[in-house]
Amino acid sequence: MASGGVILSNSFSFYQKRIVMSSRMQEKNGGASIPHVLSVAGSDSGAGAGIQADLKACAARGVYCSTVITSVTAQNTVGVQAVHAVPEDFVAQQLKSVLSDMQVDVVKTGMLPSVGVVKVLLQSLTEFSVRALVVDPVMVSTSGDVLAGPSILSTFREELLPMANIVTPNIKEASALLGGIRLETVADMRNAAELLHALGPRNVLVKGGDLPDSLDAVDIFFNGEHFYELRSSRIKTRNTHGTGCTLASCIAAELAKGSPMLTAVRVAKRYVETALEYSKDILIGNGIQGPFDHLLRLKSGSQSFHRKDAFNPSDLFLYAVTDSGMNKKWGRSMVDAVAAAIQGGATIVQLREKDAETRDFLETAKSCLAVCRSHGVPLLINDRVDIALASDADGVHVGQSDMPASVARTLLGPEKIIGVSCKTIEQAQQAWIGGADYIGSGGVYSTNTKANNPTIGLDGLKTVCSASKLPVVAIGGINASNAGTVMEMGLPNLKGVAVVSALFDRENVLAETKKLHALLMEASSSKMQ
Ligand SMILES: Nc1ncnc2c1ncn2[C@@H]1O[C@H](COP(=O)(O)OP(=O)(O)O)[C@@H](O)[C@H]1O
Ligand SMILES: Cc1ncc(COP(=O)(O)O)c(N)n1
Ligand SMILES: [Mg+2]
Known part of the structure; x- marks a missing residue:
């Protein structure tokens, strides 16, 4: 068993410590601590691997990452063009700056270009205690550069591995550490894991990303007692530069949050697999091995028809809210109804489905989104944040008894549109604080699309509009006979009207939308005169 090593506590006592620590810190500065990984690694100018991958992986996993740079590489998707080692005493200075000031939970190492740098690191670890050490024994880049x-x-x-809570060599690195033994099969990987464990690390993960002729991506985890064969599908992609750095950083991040080792490794492997899958078609650089997207934003396929603009309040001008019952009654599909409304001039669409099965709702949302995207019209989902996320719709509209805007904002991120139904000044204020983009105010007139919904009338609308810090769309019983009156009032912040029955409880959606659009245009031009 390992004699030295950084003591990794079990998750229970770790959490206890974190609670004690954070309450102590709260007393001191009124703040809470956040899990913290220190990455000691090299810089990759192409930002696929090294320090840059570590920062992105930790950010994606919700963990703070500080950095000690051991070497600066001039690197891209073709290979490593040059390496400039940072002087050892300057690496020592960086370690001291971070460790003497900040509470680091886990240290993760990547490129350590010289014996001197390893010694400097080990010295720092004796001076400043951390909870775990994750060693990715980087030696050769996938492009073959040393x-x-x-x-x-x-x-x-002799010195670094015995200190490690886990060491994560790839096949070539495991072979080099074991004096050049052959590693060609999963059985060879098991054997290597056992031999490496005997050198002192508490856990070993031999990564099989480069295992020849393997359909799966197989890694072998060994904790000194049991072997675990961790398999995931092998993603067909050129974008695997930095997988090793990312995996080790993610293990460190999960450990910093308090996970047990095997859980941390499993989560990390799943994260790499998911990120590769999302990024398999992205194209960065002309070389053989591209970087992937740690933040999973460049979801394959959807980029080409993403909305180009941020939310524009004038999109509220003619706001079409669907009703499945009405469209069924008139014998048309939701997609056809939405397409007709857009053709007639609807400037934003909200899917409102109170009874549909979740799976059907998701399919409807995806089909409607394709139509909306092709016309540059935003599509919002009523109430269902999960459907908005799963379909990648442009946002949600929530009512007062649905999820609060602030929670929806956390789940949906900064780019999505969030609207909130508000009847009062207080609700409008709350929507603004919660991070909403607009409010819907009503019912202005009585309506049969919403049972037991008290109307606020034009006076109520005026009160909310005058106090709102957000753009407003009027809703509730609005149709061709009263839309003009609403818009001609020239209320502050009022950008348009939202309609349900006036468009969808009619035989010809296209004609009705055109009529309403023309009327609104006239009302807004007369208001301007
Ligand atoms: N094409 C792939 N599909 C899925 N997982 C992969 C793929 N390539 C590598 N991995 C996984 O990424 C992690 C890093 O492995 P590897 O690429 O072997 O390390 P390194 O980047 O250090 O050479 C491992 O968990 C491995 O199984
Ligand atoms: C600075 C630096 N650190 C580590 C790696 C290994 O990454 P990979 O094996 O995925 O090429 C790298 N290429 N550059
Ligand atoms: Mg790799």
């Missing part, structure tokens, strides 16, 4: 020469092997074996 990042740490063979002279470092004995220091890795």
Whole structure:
């Protein structure tokens, strides 16, 4: 068993410590602590691997990441063009700056270009205690360039590995650490994991990303007692640059949050697999191995028809809210109804489905989104944040008894549109504080699309509009006979009207929408005169 090593507590006592620590800190500065990983690694100018991957992986996993840079590489998707090692005493200075000031939970190492740098790191770890050490024994980049020469092997074996809570070599690195043994099969990987464990690390993960002829991406985890064969599907992509750095950072991040080791490794592997899947078609650089997207934003396929603009309040001008019952009654599909409304001039669409099965609602949302995107019209989902997320719709509209805007904002992120139904000044104020983009105010007139919904009338609308800090759309019983009156009042912040029955409880959606659009245009131009 390992004699030295950084003590990794079990998750229970770890949480206890965190609670004690954070309450202590709260007393001191009124703040709470956040899980913290220190990455000691090299910089990759192409930002697929190294420090840059570590920062992104920790950010994606919700953990703070500080950085000590050991080496600066000139690197891209073709390979490593040059390496400039940071002087050892300057690496020591960076370690001291971070560790003497900040409460680091886990140290993760990547490229350690010289024996001197390893020694400096080990010295720091004796001076400042951390909870765990994750060692990714980076030696050769996937492009074949040497990042740490063979002279470092004995220091890795004799001094660094015995301190590690986990070491995560790829096949080539495991082979090098074990004096060049052959590693070609999963059985070889098991054998290597056992031999590496005997060098002192508490856990070993031999990564099989580069295992020849393997349909799956297989990694072998060994904790000294049991072997675990961790399998995921092998994603067909060129964008695997930085998978090793990312995996190790994610393990460190999960450990910093308090996960047990095997859980941390499983989560990290799942995260890499998901990120590769999302990024499999992105194209960055002309070389053989591209970076992937740690934040999973460049979801394959959807980029090409993403809305180009941020929310524009004038989109509220003619706001079409669907009703499945009405469209069924007139014998048309939701997609056809939405397409007709857009053709007639609707400037934003909200899908409102109170009874549909979740699976059907999701399919409807996706089909409607395709129509809306092709016309540059935003599509919002009523109430169902899950459907908005799953369909990648442009946002949600929530009522007072639905999810609060602030929670929806946290789930949906900064770019999505959030609207809130408000009847009072207080609700409008709350919507603004919660991070909404607009409010819907009503019912202005009585309506049969919403039972037991008290109307606020034009006076109520005026009160809310005058106090609102957000753009307003009027809703409730609005149709061709009264829309003009509403808009001609020239209320502050009022940007348009939202309608349900006036468009969808009619035989010809296209004609009705055109009529209402023309009327609104006239009302807003007469208001301007
Ligand atoms: N094409 C792929 N599909 C799914 N997982 C992969 C793929 N390539 C690598 N991985 C996973 O990424 C992690 C890093 O492995 P590997 O690429 O072997 O390390 P390194 O980047 O250090 O060479 C491992 O968990 C491995 O299984
Ligand atoms: C600065 C730096 N650190 C680590 C790696 C290894 O990453 P990979 O094996 O995925 O090429 C790298 N290429 N550059
Ligand atoms: Mg790799």
